[in-house]
Amino acid sequence: MACCIRVNQPSSLVDSRRASVYLGGLMKILVIGSGGREHALVWKLRQSPRVEKIWCAPGNGGISQDAECLAADVNDVAGLAALAERLDADLTVVGPELPLVAGIADEFARRRRTLLGPTAAAARLEGSKVFAKEFLKRHGIPTALLYGVFDSPGDAYSALCSVDWPVVIKADGLCAGKGVLVTSSPDEATSFIERLMEKKELGDGGSRVLLEEALAGNELSYIVLTDGRHILSLPPTRDYKRLFDGNRGPNTGGMGAYSADSIISPELQANILDLIVRPTIHGLAAEGLPYRGFLYFGLMLTQDGPRVLEFNCRLGDPEAQAILIRADFDLAEILQSAAAENLTGRGLSWKPGASACVVMASSGYPGEIQSGKQIHGLKDVAHSKDVVIFHAGTRCEVNSYYTSSGRVLGVTASASSFGQALAMCYEAAGLIRFEGAHYRRDIGLSAGNASQAAGN
Numbered sequence: 344m345a346c347c348i349r350v351n352q353p354s355s356l357v358d359s360r361r362a363s364v365y366l367g368g369l370m371k372i373l374v375i376g377s378g379g380r381e382h383a384l385v386w387k388l389r390q391s392p393r394v395e396k397i398w399c400a401p402g403n404g405g406i407s408q409d410a411e412c413l414a415a416d417v418n419d420v421a422g423l424a425a426l427a428e429r430l431d432a433d434l435t436v437v438g439p440e441l442p443l444v445a446g447i448a449d450e451f452a453r454r455r456r457t458l459l460g461p462t463a464a465a466a467r468l469e470g471s472k473v474f475a476k477e478f479l480k481r482h483g484i485p486t487a488l489l490y491g492v493f494d495s496p497g498d499a500y501s502a503l504c505s506v507d508w509p510v511v512i513k514a515d516g517l518c519a520g521k522g523v524l525v526t527s528s529p530d531e532a533t534s535f536i537e538r539l540m541e542k543k544e545l546g547d548g549g550s551r552v553l554l555e556e557a558l559a560g561n562e563l564s565y566i567v568l569t570d571g572r573h574i575l576s577l578p579p580t581r582d583y584k585r586l587f588d589g590n591r592g593p594n595t596g597g598m599g600a601y602s603a604d605s606i607i608s609p610e611l612q613a614n615i616l617d618l619i620v621r622p623t624i625h626g627l628a629a630e631g632l633p634y635r636g637f638l639y640f641g642l643m644l645t646q647d648g649p650r651v652l653e654f655n656c657r658l659g660d661p662e663a664q665a666i667l668i669r670a671d672f673d674l675a676e677i678l679q680s681a682a683a684e685n686l687t688g689r690g691l692s693w694k695p696g697a698s699a700c701v702v703m704a705s706s707g708y709p710g711e712i713q714s715g716k717q718i719h720g721l722k723d724v725a726h727s728k729d730v731v732i733f734h735a736g737t738r739c740e741v742n743s744y745y746t747s748s749g750r751v752l753g754v755t756a757s758a759s760s761f762g763q764a765l766a767m768c769y770e771a772a773g774l775i776r777f778e779g780a781h782y783r784r785d786i787g788l789s790a791g792n793a794s795q796a797a798g799n
Contacts, residue, residue, distance in 0.1 A: 369395035370675055373427050374410065375417060375447075376438025377403050379702070379735035379753040380660035383667040384436060384674075385410045386731065391675035398430060404744050405734020405752075420447040427456050434459065434679050437636075440517060443656050444470035448635075459682040461656050465632040468654040472515045472553055475654050482626035484619055486651040487511065487643075490554040496540040499552050503532055509557040514539050516548030520584065520596040521709060523653075525557050560645040562652070563607065564600070564662045565615055567640075568677070569624055571633035573686035575677075576620075578602045578669060578693055579612070580662040581787070586709065588785040595709045596750060599786035602665045603697035603761045607644075615642065615649050623654075635681060664700040664733050664755045669693045697761035701754045701768045701786050702735070706779025708749030713779070718744040718751070720775040730756045730771045746777055754782075761787060 370393050374385050382405055388394055389409050400423065402412030416422060420442055427435050435451065437443055437460040446463035460466075467474040479486045490506050492515075493499035503510070512535055514522030522545055524535045539549030566577045582600040586592035607615075619640060627634045639655035639662075658666070667674070671692045680686050705712040718737065721744060724730055733755055736748025752775065756767035765787055772782055 373432040380663040381438040404737035404739035488556040514549040515551040518545040601699040696759040698757040
């Protein structure tokens with residue numbers, strides 16, 4: 344389909360089209376990002392009868408089969424806003440965190456364009472761990488004990504002498520999921536601080552660090568969609584950040600995730616909403632930071648109740664893949680309503696059962712990788728309606744796919760039970776091949792989660 348670009352339309356025509364969109368007309372949507380999360384968004388949005396056109400900037404090889412991909416720099420918020428204007432997109436949905444923290448929502452608002460995502464001020468919940476920690480304290484939201492915040496490596500090294508072990512070390516800023524270490528080793532802690540603050544291996548995001556107590560329990564990803572007042576909960580999920588089976592190896596952006604109806608009890612979910620989610624949304628509004636979009640609560644379920652580990656101001660990845668494959672509603676309509684601050688009376692419906700996502704990564708990830716490896720076997724799994732292959736880092740050339748980044752594919756399945764969903768994921772992953780392919784074989788079955796998985 345040819346690209347429909349309208350330039351410099353009279354404002355009356357633009358306003359008329361927007362009004363028709365809010366009244367149920369056809370929509371043109373721009374999705375920003377290039378990973379598996381963005382592929383899942385595009386895949387689900389495309390199913391809406393209200394969607395006329397989808398673009399993705401910059402997208403990837405797999406996304407190009409479901410949307411028109413456009414070259415773009417996700418860090419150039421002015422350029423992205425100008426792109427939305429040229430396309431006359433009715434709604435822009437932002438996948439990754441960098442443009443949100445950089446103020447893309449503010450730039451769109453200045454140009455009177457509709458975008459789903461928080462302002463730069465609200466996105467500090469993810470952009471600064473220090474801001475998030477102080478926000479939690481101000482509003483009495485349960486979290487881990489903070490030992491201190493340090494601007495100099497010398498002070499951080501000295502503080503290691505007075506913490507309880509194990510300890511959590513966090514970079515204050517964005518580090519692509521690699522800025523957190525949980526360790527019982529003083530040597531490992533010292534080395535991590537040196538890498539962050541002296542060697543600057545993760546950039547400016549590591550120029551300031553926090554030391555926190557390490558909490559014991561099961562981690563949980565709890566994501567909501569909000570228009571600033573109303574809250575819609577997505578199914579709870581668990582993700583796997585460590586590279587190797589048994590939660591060993593370095594942290595990554597995420598090696599897999601699963602969602603199941605029985606992952607937490609109704610009582611625990613009510614507790615999370617009452618103690619954490621609602622106080623956060625209301626606290627943001629009280630501070631003049633009304634929040635629109637997805638908000639991710641990284642939680643630890645301790646013996647004393649849920650505690651906040653971190654915030655993300657967007658859908659998780661790969662949690663989004665496991666969640667959206669279960670979605671049984673018109674995503675385009677819901678996201679438009681959230682962006683318009685109009686979730687009143689809205690609800691979400693989900694396919695019963697469970698889902699899982701297994702990430703296939705390149706050799707060397709999360710460090711240096713070699714891209715350009717041809718991917719084989721995708722056609723062998725294309726026939727299954729319950730298995731979807733979301734592309735995270737691929738490029739397409741003459742109907743063949745090649746690796747282009749560390750995380751390559753998210754093999755995702757839904758079924759009536761968690762065991763069935765997981766089996767379908769691993770069966771499909773076994774049919775896909777590329778040089779250096781690696782994936783965890785214990786998603787949902789690692790220590791701490793075995794009882795939950797077995798019960799589904």
